[in-house]
Amino acid sequence: MKDLRSFLSTYEDAFPRDVIRITKSISSVHECTAIAKKFEKVGKYPLVVFENILNSKGVKSKFPCAINILGDRNKLAHAIQSTFENVAIDWRAKARKKIAPEIIQRQDAPVKENVFLSADVDLLDLPILHIHEMDPGPYITAGMFTCHDPETKTPNTALHRGFVAGPNEIRCFLAYRSHAAFNLSAHEERGQEMKVAYWIGHHPSVLMGAHTPMSYPESHYETAGAVSGAPLRLVPSETLGDDFLVPADAEFVIEGIMKPGNRKQEAPFGEYPRYYGPQRFSPVFEVTALTHRNDAIWHAFMVGINNNYGGTQEEGAIYEIVKKAVPQVQRVYVPVSGAGRFHAYIQLKKTHDGQPKEAILSALTSSYMIKHVVVVDEDIDIYDDRWVLWAIATRSQWDKDLVVVPGCMASPLDPSTGHRGVGTKGGIDATKPAPPKRFPMTLSIPQDVMDRIKLEDYIDKDKIG
Ligand SMILES: Cc1cc2nc3c(=O)[nH]c(=O)nc-3n(C[C@H](O)[C@H](O)[C@H](O)COP(=O)(O)O)c2cc1C
Numbered sequence: 001m002k003d004l005r006s007f008l009s010t011y012e013d014a015f016p017r018d019v020i021r022i023t024k025s026i027s028s029v030h031e032c033t034a035i036a037k038k039f040e041k042v043g044k045y046p047l048v049v050f051e052n053i054l055n056s057k058g059v060k061s062k063f064p065c066a067i068n069i070l071g072d073r074n075k076l077a078h079a080i081q082s083t084f085e086n087v088a089i090d091w092r093a094k095a096r097k098k099i100a101p102e103i104i105q106r107q108d109a110p111v112k113e114n115v116f117l118s119a120d121v122d123l124l125d126l127p128i129l130h131i132h133e134m135d136p137g138p139y140i141t142a143g144m145f146t147c148h149d150p151e152t153k154t155p156n157t158a159l160h161r162g163f164v165a166g167p168n169e170i171r172c173f174l175a176y177r178s179h180a181a182f183n184l185s186a187h188e189e190r191g192q193e194m195k196v197a198y199w200i201g202h203h204p205s206v207l208m209g210a211h212t213p214m215s216y217p218e219s220h221y222e223t224a225g226a227v228s229g230a231p232l233r234l235v236p237s238e239t240l241g242d243d244f245l246v247p248a249d250a251e252f253v254i255e256g257i258m259k260p261g262n263r264k265q266e267a268p269f270g271e272y273p274r275y276y277g278p279q280r281f282s283p284v285f286e287v288t289a290l291t292h293r294n295d296a297i298w299h300a301f302m303v304g305i306n307n308n309y310g311g312t313q314e315e316g317a318i319y320e321i322v323k324k325a326v327p328q329v330q331r332v333y334v335p336v337s338g339a340g341r342f343h344a345y346i347q348l349k350k351t352h353d354g355q356p357k358e359a360i361l362s363a364l365t366s367s368y369m370i371k372h373v374v375v376v377d378e379d380i381d382i383y384d385d386r387w388v389l390w391a392i393a394t395r396s397q398w399d400k401d402l403v404v405v406p407g408c409m410a411s412p413l414d415p416s417t418g419h420r421g422v423g424t425k426g427g428i429d430a431t432k433p434a435p436p437k438r439f440p441m442t443l444s445i446p447q448d449v450m451d452r453i454k455l456e457d458y459i460d461k462d463k464i465g
């Protein structure tokens with residue numbers, strides 16, 4: 001069975017030093033963020049389970065809260081049985097092989113072990129994190145938001161944050177180009193309320209699958225099954241009708257409705273580029289039910305800290321689009337250092353001097369988020385910013401190697417963009433000239449010496465680090 005707890009246990013068995021269980025009492029208001037920030041300062045993103053967490057009322061929650069479940073690329077790779085290098089491409093390839101979900105009976109669904117209807121729900125009892133100082137309060141950050149297209153009834157699922165404004169009120173941010181926003185306006189045009197659900201806490205491969213970008217309207221439940229490798233088990237909702245299906249093995253499901261035109265203030269919110277996003281009028285999710293498993297585990301994303309999840313997702317799309325234009329592409333990496341979304345490093349086995357610019361132009365069209373592209377040769381480790389910067393330092397001349405495209409659509413969350421997210425995109429060709437042109441040789445020492453000389457044969461182990 002693939003669920004959050006099965007992942008936690010297999011991951012902890014495989015990487016015991018990367019799972020930290022904090023048993024000491026800690027507040028959900030900023031204190032968990034402080035722990036995550038301190039780890040980030042030393043370049044670590046362990047999976048942390050806060051077992052005794054005070055909720056936003058200052059009362060010990062019945063539930064633990066886990067962060068960094070998808071906190072770094074190794075965890076993403078482990079979740080879908082891939083590797084650090086191949087995870088983005090494998091994620092995309094698996095998603096393509098859709099697997100239809102399986103509908104099960106209520107009595108067989110773990111998420112129905114505890115059922116509370118609206119008046120009995122108090123979301124503020126949950127260990128929901130209040131992450132940054134200017135955030136207005138606790139936010140659901142790893143909530144998979146499911147709603148339907150009113151015409152075809154196709155479900156749509158994606159991550160959409162939710163400000164928990166009261167015991168049974170959530171204000172959700174649905175970006176205007178998101179499919180959830182399309183669904184909401186389609187309901188509003190018909191004067192109908194929209195049925196909605198958040199599901200929180202599932203096997204990360206299910207999250208990755210359900211979060212695969214799709215066309216509209218298309219169900220993400222099928223990609224969830226494909227990426228996790230088994231049909232996603234679904235069960236009818238409690239209050240939204242039997243045709244509104246939610247994941248049976250999620251830790252929590254929150255059900256509710258959005259009434260036409262009902263908007264309230266939401267944010268500022270600490271966003272992934274590490275700046276606060278503006279306050280908005282966001283749709284209100286009126287809670288009709290909360291269901292959860294016994295001993296349920298809350299899942300939170302530390303938005304604005306280790307924010308490479310979205311970037312890794314983009315990589316598969318960039319790779320495919322660049323591969324069409326330049327088959328010599330070897331690898332693509334969207335580094336955390338580029339706010340996790342704005343930079344793309346492309347590694348080429350260059351055979352023609354025009355290829356890097358071709359790769360830059362195609363990568364820039366892969367997503368409005370990708371702002372700067374750096375193209376390097378195959379001897380550069382694209383997963384290490386230092387070597388990409390070294391390639392820029394020693395293999396580029398900007399009068400001929402720079403591409404600048406002003407007036408593009410850009411992320412409105414990039415504070416350097418102009419009006420409504422209009423920005424300049426560009427790229428740097430940091431490659432050597434294509435063969436047979438000559439370029440100075442990089443430094444080397446004989447490989448047999450590298451293989452033979454081991455630090456531990458010469459230096460105390462504790463000094464090696
Ligand atoms: C961690 C994380 C949090 C996100 N939060 C939001 C959000 O609050 N609102 C939003 O509209 N999109 C958010 N997104 C982006 C959407 O989930 C993403 O664009 C998704 O593909 C949209 O799905 P759709 O194509 O079905 O509209 C988030 C993405 C990630 C990775």
